[in-house]
Amino acid sequence: SGDPWNGFENSQNLTYWECVYFIVVTMSTVGYGDIYCITTIGRGFIVCFVLVALAMFASFIPEAMEILGRRQKYNGHYDKPLGIRHIVVCGHVSYESVQNFLRDFLHEDRENQNIKCLFLDSKRPDLELEALFKRNFTQVVYFKGTAMSTRDLERVRLPEADACLILTNPRSRDPDAEDAANIMRVISVKNFHQDIRVIVQLMRYHNKAFCVNLPSWTTHDQVICLAEMKLGFMAQGCLAPGFSTLMANLFVMRSYKKSSKCLQWQDQYLRGAGMEVYTEHFSPALIGKTFPKAAEICFTKLKILLVALTFKKDGRDFNYVVLNPGNDVILGEEVRGFFVCQSDDEAKRALHFCKVCHGDLNDPSLIKACNCPPNCRCSAPLRSSKDNEVKRKFIRKRTVRTSTKIFVISTSWFFRRHSSPHSRGLSGVDKLSDDVLDSLAEESDDFCPQMEQFDSTGLFHWVKDRAYDDVLLTHDKNRDVMKRLRQHVVLCAFGEENTPLIGLCNFIMPLRASSFRHDELKTIVIIGNGAFLRREWENVQNFPDVYIKEGFPLNRADLRKVKVNQSHMCVILTTNENITDDPTLVDKEAILCSLNIKTMNFQALTDIWKSSPKRTLLTFGGLVHRPMSGASVPMLTELANDYNAQFLDQDDEDDPDIPLYMTQPFACGRAFAASVLDTLMSTTYFNSEALNLIRVLITGGATPELEQILAEGLGFVRGTQSNSEVFDTRNRCRVTLLSLEDDLLQEFSNGCYGNLFVGALRHFGILCIGLYRQLDPRPSAGSYNRFIITNPPPEYNLYPSDKVKIRVRYAQHVRKLCSSIQRCIVFNHSCPEMAILQPNPTQDYDTSNSATLEIQGI
Missing domain, CATH: 3.40.50.720 (NAD(P)-binding Rossmann-like Domain)
Structure with missing residues (x-):
């Protein structure tokens, strides 16, 4: 129309589509020049229009593309590559929980990294969570959806997954509602594919029964109750200070690298914190041996620590976990061990150990699989499974009788009545007639002034x-x-x-x-x-x-x-x-x-x-x-x-x-x-027996x-009184304290850890698993704070101030602890070493020392 101050004489006749063409070409900064503005008002408008259009283009176009890409990325279907396994993780997916989970799941010490982790959540990830996924994009995929939708479960190909892991929100204001939501997710997942393995987190212990009672729930499915684990860890920390830290470190994947910047106590602690618990079968060279003998070989030859065994019992579907069972268990082909070491490669030494090829090796890292036939790798002829069963039955029967002897004769009242002043050892007690032993069992019931109820x-x-x-x-x-x-x-x-x-x-x-x-x-x-x-x-x-x-x-x-x-x-x-x-x-x-x-x-x-x-x-x-x-x-x-x-x-x-x-x-x-x-979610996925071991260690007696x-909702109802029927149930490991300054282990107080481990295992059945040491062990330092050292190497020097934290079995009819052990437990609660303890029931002990008597009656 032209400029008004020029009388509209510089007007320009353009069609609508020519104007659209001009705007697009000008905004894209191409400007062919075939159409251009003549009027001053038109040129001013185009300048403003281009500036605004460029700003909007730079701001909105990338975001629009990201939205389009995100919609395609998070709402798609999972295309499973050939030979790649995957798991599905749903529930409460947050940055904090996912970070802790992935740190352990994707740790370099994991044996098999050929697993993809698929996260399924109803909301889009925030910036922090999205950045975490991008850092691990080769093994992590995120999908927008919910476990309550069969369509979304089909998108992540749940029937082909190894397991479905359901996370909870530990900071929820309503724990019961959070548990109810996770239980509904379990129901939905099991309804979609009942054979899928489910590992679910719950907050409250009383809600655990709702999962266990589901029709499709199997022994392969597991519930991790945060309240049970957290409070159990802390309760064991009451019995033995530092035990909660030791157990927490054992079930978290960490790597240890020696650093000159760390203080001495920090380096010793971090070395132990870098160890984990692995489950592995035994080599033929170890099959047929008792637990103490196998543990000694593992520690001295293989440089790994054997702490427990797992095996099936009475043909049941679930496995039993036994801590340091002593001589009453013979290692068989189907028995697996729990090993404390730095990596899975170290745990495999127990599987590859050969007496012929590796008997003289000083470097345990050279222990690899050899080509020797199984009968040549054994240090002794292998017994048949039937012979092993007979041996186990014989040992178990003998253990009950021997335990009855030990526990009854552990009181000073017995020795005054049935032994001479010059012969108070168990070797003499073992020679007593069965009639005397039977009478002792009856008299012991009268001797106990108060019967315990369970x-x-x-x-x-x-x-x-x-x-x-x-x-x-x-x-x-x-x-x-x-x-x-x-x-x-x-x-x-x-x-x-x-x-x-x-x-x-x-x-x-x-x-x-x-x-x-x-x-x-x-x-x-x-x-x-x-x-x-x-x-x-x-x-x-x-x-x-x-x-x-x-x-x-x-x-x-x-x-x-x-x-x-x-x-x-x-x-x-x-x-x-x-x-x-x-x-x-x-x-x-x-x-x-x-x-x-x-x-x-x-x-x-x-x-x-x-x-x-x-x-x-x-x-x-x-x-x-x-x-x-x-x-x-x-x-x-x-x-x-x-x-x-x-x-x-x-x-x-x-x-x-x-x-x-x-x-x-x-x-x-x-x-x-x-x-x-x-x-614990990733630990339980990779090692299905780990959760059972944790329960046995911290709950004080959790069994299937x-x-x-x-x-069934029965709760803790009255059972029976203390008698022989509940002895096997009571004869479990527990945490207590023992000082190196005590008479029992005083001879090892100035030696090295290797001598303590072997000597305590051979003579008393004590299986040490670590130290609880002062930050500054010098007597002049006056330090009372102590730290955990898990499974120290044999060459570690011991200090008299070190004390022993032990796992001790129940001693039936023993009414008094040795005064030195009482002083250790009551007054020196902040300064122990770690150990799991069980006696050798066939070992002869000197009963003149009341401390030794208590240990043997465990």
Whole structure:
């Protein structure tokens, strides 16, 4: 139309499509020149239009392409390559859970990396999660969908998958609703393909029964209950400080590389943290040997640690796991072992070991598969399976009788009555007639003043239902309990009236295992909100010596009333109710409680003694081991956020950016985070027996029979009293402490670890699996903090300050521990070594030493 100030004389006649052509050519900056603006207004408009169009093009076109590409990428079908296996992971898919899972699943130590991981979730991944997938794009694929849709399950080709893993949200405000959602996913997956292997995470133990009772549930499917595992780990940390850290490190894949930048204690700790548990068959050279002999060969020749066996029993579908079974088990062809070592290649040494080819090798890395026939690889002629079965039956029968001898004669009362002053060894006892032994068994029942009661499985101590009001420490009849509180366990539970239950039953079960005698049970005092604990009490009312102190764990007056300074361990649990936008504030109450106890000052020792009506040297000596400062109170704090571990110790030098397992509180066994349980999903997938081993180690007696009983909803009902019928059930491994300064192992205190391992295994049946050592072992250092060393090499030097943390079996009819062991357990709770213990029932021991007598009666 032209410019108005020129009288519209410079007008230009163009059609509509010529204008469209001009706009496109101009916006694309091509500009052929066949059509161009003549007017000033037109030129100004084109300049503005090109600038805006270019900005919009640069902003929206890449995003539009990304949306189109993402829709095609996340909504497609999985094309399975030939020879490539895959698993499907669904449920709660978040950056934190996926990162922990993939770190373990894709670890370089995994034997087979030819597996793809398919994630299925209803929402698109955020930027962090998407970046994580892109870093692992060769082995990770993401699909948008849900496990509740058969169409989406078909897209990820679920029938062809190795397994379906279902993750949970550990920070959910409603754990029961989260578990219900995962159980529905299990139902949907099993309905689509009932033969698929399912590994599912649940938050609460009581919801586990709903999965087990599904019609299509098989023994290959497994449930990982976070409450059961987390509280079980922490309960074992009460029995043996540092045990929770050792177990957590064993089931997480890590690599160890020696670094000159690390301190000495850090290098020793990281070497042990780099070890894992592997399952492997035995070579013909080891088949036919007893467990102690095979363990000695594995440690001395193969440089790997054998800790347990797994095998089928009585033709059942599931496998049994036995820790350090001693001489009553002969290794057979179908028996597999659990080995602690750095990699799967090291574990295969047990499979490839040949007496002929590898007997003289000094370098275990040279042990490879050889071409020798099986009969030439054996150090002794192989027995037939029938002969092995007869041998096992004979040994088992003899073990029961020998155990009966040992346990009955372990009291000083027996020796005064049935042995001479000059012959008090077991060798003399073995020669006693059967009539004498039978009479001893009858007399022992009369000798026991109090019969112990157990639940229907015989796995746990049991009492009749107790009303909540009867277990309050403020109750009149519990005044004597308040006076006797010492070396007890204090549990600080944060929760309000409407807080979801945390499942305290899983914490108390390991502490009330029947492998403990009744006089060994530590009193448990739970301090927290009364309305919250009243709801929890229904599930723990049948466990003995459990009491409630209504109060607030941050209240110092309440802490003093439960004598936290005299406790064996103070456990601080966090709840899911503190979920905020800032993840560091999730653990604020647990951190405040821990620091609050550390800064508490208790009454001076002399003031206590002066106020006592009996001021004698004896009463003064009884106060020596009472902590006067909260800093010396042993504590184990649960953390929901790994980053918060740096706040537990104000005087350490930990870098805030280092992983949780490298922090001093975790290495010393003073902190535990539920994030370490995220790796159990991949561990269970690669090693189906690993979860069974963990349950045996931490729950104090989980068996398939117990799972079936709880799945029926029977709970912990009354079973039987202590007698020979439940002896086999009670004769399980448990955690306790033993000092190298004790008479039993004193000869090894200044030697090397290899001598301790072999000597303890040969003479006492003790299987050491690690050390719990002071950060600075020098006597002048005055260091009380200790750290875990898992499976040290034989050349490691021992210090007198090192002490032994042992797995000990129940000793029937033994009423007193040796005084040295009592001192170790009661007062030296923070300084042990690790070991799993079981006696050799056919070994002769000198019973003049009461400590030796207790060990042999395990």
